[in-house]
Amino acid sequence: MACDDASVRRNCARSTAPATNRGNIGRTGNGDAGQMHRCHFQISAGQQHLPSVAARVEAFCTETHIPVAISNVMNLALDEVLSNIVKYAYDALEPGIVDVELTYSGNKFTATVQDVGRPFNPLRFLRPRAGGPLKDRQPGGLGILFVKNLMDSIAYDRTNDRNRLTLTIGVPVA
Secondary structure (H helix, E strand, O other), X not given: OOOOOOOOEEEEXXXXXXXXXXXXXXXXXXXXXXXXXXXXXXXXXOHHHHHHHHHHHHHHHHHHOOOHHHHHHHHHHHHHHHHHHHHHHOOOOOOOEEEEEEEEEOOEEEEXXXXXXXXXXXXXXXXXXXXXXXXXXXXXXXXXXXXXXHOOEEEEEEEOOEEEEEEEEEOOOO
């Protein structure tokens, strides 16, 4: 996969190190037991850079034989998460950098998104009220609910002034 966007830096790797020695990173599906597939790249936190993420997710999924349906679901979730980072994490005058790491291990596809923007734990965001007239509802929160419903698991932590959100979805065994 060639890097064709100057706003994106990337590092993709495949390793034959056993998954048990690599933490939770390793590829065990599709007959490649013990292999690790991962791809790390950075984007500027700008709306114009989001389409490049979808292309990279699709390319990663193609290389690792992750089904298109799973790729599409991860792209929907990442689009929502990254759009929120672009809109709310940084001051408009100082757009930041967002790190994205894709991994495929043990039939689990994981995307980890990190930024140094404003602290925000989306998992603590209160679920929007679903009832009542639309005009009485507060805006916001539906995207986070959408992402939670798409993924099998979501984890958040803030360490060393970095927000880190990890999205995981299972990949059916072929």
